[in-house]
Amino acid sequence: MxxxxxxxxxxxxxxxGNEAIARGALEAGVxxxxxxxGTPSSEISLNFFQISKECNLYFEYxxxxxxxxxxxxxxxxxGVRSMCIMKHVGMxxxxxxxxxxAYVGVKAGLVILTADDPFMFSSQNEQDNRYYxxxxxxxxxxxxxxxxAKEMTAAAFALSEKLKEPVILRTTTxxxxxxxxxxxxxxxxRKPAGDFQKDPFNLVTVPAVSRKLxxxxxxxxxxxxxxxxxxxxxxxEGSGEWGIICNGVSRNYVLDAISDLAIxxxxxxxxxxxxxxxxxKIIKSFLEGCSKVLIAEEGEPFMEEAVKAFAxxxxxxxxxxxxxxxxxxxxxxxxxxxxxxxIADFFGISYTQKKSVETADIPEIPQRPPNLCAGCSHRAAFxxxxxxxxxxxxxxxxxxxxxxxxxxxPLSMGDFLICMGSSVGTSCxxxxxxxKKVIALIGDSTFFHSGVSGLINAVFNNHDFTxxxxxxxxxxxxxxxxxxxxxxxELSYDGYNxxxxxxxxxxxxxxxxxxxRPYNIKKSITAIREAIxxxxxxxxxxxxxxxxxxxxxxxxxxxxxxxxxKCKNHKDCINELACPAFFxxxxxxxxxxxxxxxxxxxxxxxxxxxxxxxxxKD
Amino acid sequence: METKRLIIVAVGGQGNLLASKVLGEAALLSxxxxxxxxxxxxxxxxxxxxxxxxxxxxxxxxxxxxxxxxLVSFEPSETLRALKRCNSNTVVITNxxxxxxxxxxxxxxxxxxxxxxxxLIRKKTARLIxxxxxxLAAEAGNVMAVNMALVGALIQTGIIPLSAENVKTAIRTRxxxxxxxxxxxxxxxxxxxxxxEN
Numbered sequence: 011m012x013x014x015x016x017x018x019x020x021x022x023x024x025x026x027g028n029e030a031i032a033r034g035a036l037e038a039g040v041x042x043x044x045x046x047x048g049t050p051s052s053e054i055s056l057n058f059f060q061i062s063k064e065c066n067l068y069f070e071y072x073x074x075x076x077x078x079x080x081x082x083x084x085x086x087x088x089g090v091r092s093m094c095i096m097k098h099v100g101m102x103x104x105x106x107x108x109x110x111x112a113y114v115g116v117k118a119g120l121v122i123l124t125a126d127d128p129f130m131f132s133s134q135n136e137q138d139n140r141y142y143x144x145x146x147x148x149x150x151x152x153x154x155x156x157x158x159a160k161e162m163t164a165a166a167f168a169l170s171e172k173l174k175e176p177v178i179l180r181t182t183t184x185x186x187x188x189x190x191x192x193x194x195x196x197x198x199x200r201k202p203a204g205d206f207q208k209d210p211f212n213l214v215t216v217p218a219v220s221r222k223l224x225x226x227x228x229x230x231x232x233x234x235x236x237x238x239x240x241x242x243x244x245x246x247e248g249s250g251e252w253g254i255i256c257n258g259v260s261r262n263y264v265l266d267a268i269s270d271l272a273i274x275x276x277x278x279x280x281x282x283x284x285x286x287x288x289x290x291k292i293i294k295s296f297l298e299g300c301s302k303v304l305i306a307e308e309g310e311p312f313m314e315e316a317v318k319a320f321a322x323x324x325x326x327x328x329x330x331x332x333x334x335x336x337x338x339x340x341x342x343x344x345x346x347x348x349x350x351x352x353i354a355d356f357f358g359i360s361y362t363q364k365k366s367v368e369t370a371d372i373p374e375i376p377q378r379p380p381n382l383c384a385g386c387s388h389r390a391a392f393x394x395x396x397x398x399x400x401x402x403x404x405x406x407x408x409x410x411x412x413x414x415x416x417x418x419x420p421l422s423m424g425d426f427l428i429c430m431g432s433s434v435g436t437s438c439x440x441x442x443x444x445x446k447k448v449i450a451l452i453g454d455s456t457f458f459h460s461g462v463s464g465l466i467n468a469v470f471n472n473h474d475f476t477x478x479x480x481x482x483x484x485x486x487x488x489x490x491x492x493x494x495x496x497x498x499x500e501l502s503y504d505g506y507n508x509x510x511x512x513x514x515x516x517x518x519x520x521x522x523x524x525x526x527r528p529y530n531i532k533k534s535i536t537a538i539r540e541a542i543x544x545x546x547x548x549x550x551x552x553x554x555x556x557x558x559x560x561x562x563x564x565x566x567x568x569x570x571x572x573x574x575x576k577c578k579n580h581k582d583c584i585n586e587l588a589c590p591a592f593f594x595x596x597x598x599x600x601x602x603x604x605x606x607x608x609x610x611x612x613x614x615x616x617x618x619x620x621x622x623x624x625x626x627k628d
Numbered sequence: 629m630e631t632k633r634l635i636i637v638a639v640g641g642q643g644n645l646l647a648s649k650v651l652g653e654a655a656l657l658s659x660x661x662x663x664x665x666x667x668x669x670x671x672x673x674x675x676x677x678x679x680x681x682x683x684x685x686x687x688x689x690x691x692x693x694x695x696x697x698x699l700v701s702f703e704p705s706e707t708l709r710a711l712k713r714c715n716s717n718t719v720v721i722t723n724x725x726x727x728x729x730x731x732x733x734x735x736x737x738x739x740x741x742x743x744x745x746x747x748l749i750r751k752k753t754a755r756l757i758x759x760x761x762x763x764l765a766a767e768a769g770n771v772m773a774v775n776m777a778l779v780g781a782l783i784q785t786g787i788i789p790l791s792a793e794n795v796k797t798a799i800r801t802r803x804x805x806x807x808x809x810x811x812x813x814x815x816x817x818x819x820x821x822x823x824x825e826n
Contacts, residue, residue, distance in 0.1 A: 189689075
């Protein structure tokens with residue numbers, strides 16, 4: 011049985027934040043969940059996926075976040091408690107749905123989880139998704155700890171049903187990827203079957219209906235504000251004339267700082283856990299008792315702006331500060347020492363900071379950059395593209411996935427990247443305004459997510475570029491989640507269909523489509539050359555299973571290679587491929603047999619044919 | 629309860645997340661408050677994996693530079709890289725068996741001299757416990773048990789409030805059945821190695 015289905019109320023379990031969130035949803039009786047995977051939210055979905063195979067919870071990996079939210083919105087409008095999970099930038103994709111779903115509302119609880127990523131541990135930006143609450147008018151709740159993440163997830167469903175609106179549950183990486191003891195409660199009753207009642211004058215958002223629905227949304231925001239003002243998640247700890255207002259993980263750093271600085275009797279803390287709408291009444295009364303207030307929030311001055319506006323309404327002129335020079339930064343994530351220092355500086359408390367050891371005399375430590383795995387098919391495809399385009403002026407718009415790592419030397423494949431799917435759209439523009447040959451790079455899952463719409467645009471507008479779909483048969487970057495091109499039978503799952511990228515691309519009207527096996531370097535180069543010469547949109551599908559995925563499916567059949575004494579030390583293998591299975595010992599190249607997966611790409615490019623299967627070694 | 633802050637650094641695949649899990653479970657068994665966080669985005673791709681574990685009374689799940697009471701490192705060059713997390717009172721435990729980054733393997737970087745590195749660390753911190761954990765793991769029966777050898781050394785220091793018995797119980801319940809005996813052996817070997825380093 012899945013550990014999150016453990017039916018022992020009161021049991022304390024060590025859970026990852028993402029596990030606690032999944033458990034909280036189960037305790038609230040979630041019966042339907044959809045997602046597009048994205049770090050730091052991925053483990054919530056992974057747990058739901060596993061759990062859905064053991065009970066009547068419905069779960070799906072949708073093609074993108076917009077679709078995922080629409081799928082969940084329909085379930086929730088049919089009376090089924092639903093959850094939709096995404097990383098922060100996924101909310102941008104889902105935003106079109108989100109904004110008007112707020113007008114329509116829900117019949118059963120719908121919780122939308124957005125996992126923000128301050129410091130961008132694994133993201134392209136560090137946008138603060140609390141503004142989506144303000145933009146859409148939807149309530150936002152934010153936990154400060156792992157155990158609270160479980161409680162709040164469960165409570166979010168009740169809140170959603172009370173307001174008949176979706177609720178945004180906003181986390182940050184340090185909630186999702188922290189672990190702590192969590193006390194289990196009862197698992198809720200799941201009702202996976204729903205019913206839809208026709209009500210077109212409230213559910214079909216033509217202008218006349220939406221004008222009415224917007225009025226309803228504003229009324230709901232007022233109701234939500236009342237709930238925020240009485241919410242147990244907005245609470246004051248301690249007493250004193252100094253005040254700190256904080257949210258999320260900032261609260262932990264603030265409390266530790268207060269204890270380190272021994273100022274417990276001088277300071278009170280308002281923790282905001284229900285952060286949209288902001289609890290005006292609580293904030294005004296908190297401010298009235300303070301001589302000075304500091305606002306501790308990662309990201310943008312979301313609370314600070316609101317608090318200052320409430321102070322103005324209440325005619326209060328006390329100093330209120332948050333973001334600014336020698337205060338908190340809008341950049342990156344907070345840490346305990348930084349929060350302690352800012353509090354000490356702001357309230358004028360002297361203390362001695364623990365000093366890091368002197369590191370100036372430490373020898374330079376070699377970098378350990380992430381690298382494409384040994385035998386990664388992307389490396390083979392990149393090498394073939396490089397050979398096929400030798401001497402040409404090229405632009406390589408790239409996309410989001412493992413292959414993004416190809417932008418590093420020596421492969422140096424990747425010139426422009428904005429977001430999921432952007433390789434294809436930007437290629438349309440680059441090819442239109444420059445004379446350079448444009449070759450777009452995208453993975454299979456990202457192609458399904460949002461690359462395909464760019465390709466439709468390219469065909470219709472007759473752009474001239476080559477799209478290389480790096481089809482490694484899985485969503486590798488986030489941990490091998492299924493996507494519409496995955497063979498689910500291989501994973502022993504029934505009830506799915508598989509979409510052929512080749513058939514899809516041909517159906518879109520792409521006139522030049524070829525499928526290559528990137529491990530076959532010579533044939534790949536020829537096919538890429540032909541594609542590049544084609545005038546118009548051409549597509550190359552580079553098909554080879556991710557070697558880690560193949561290994562997990564026990565399909566890795568390649569045998570390790572070694573460098574024989576025919577080697578004349580050209581080092582083309584290392585310099586052009588940089589496969590992590592290589593090493594240099596006594597000036598000679600060697601191959602680590604425990605890392606080598608036997609892709610044989612290096613063997614094909616060695617000018618002396620010195621790289622041979624290990625089994626041929628005497 | 630007094631707060632103790634532990635940072636564990638390793639290279640992806642060395643098993644530091646399992647080490648954290650065992651320590652977390654042992655804390656739960658011992659009734660010691662525990663909070664942990666980890667950054668492992670690039671673990672599968674040869675990057676550095678870092679865990680922070682905070683025992684005792686604290687709310688934070690991360691540890692600022694200079695504020696680790698303990699640093700456990702699975703790889704000697706990563707010990708040096710993580711040294712900014714330590715202060716003069718920090719106890720450092722390091723594996724001495726190098727796992728050179730790919731940049732070094734292909735001749736595009738120099739791996740630091742290990743005896744020089746140990747001298748530096750000894751000079752800057754309260755105590756250094758350094759041994760070849762890969763060798764101990766191999767002696768215990770599997771090189772993958774490096775993590776348990778280092779956990780053994782960590783428990784020997786007595787700095788974190790966990791008994792060897794509770795950690796061993798966690799090893800028995802939280803690591804794969806086929807590896808339990810090897811893991812327990814590696815734990816003991818690491819514990820003894822730290823005693824010798826005293």
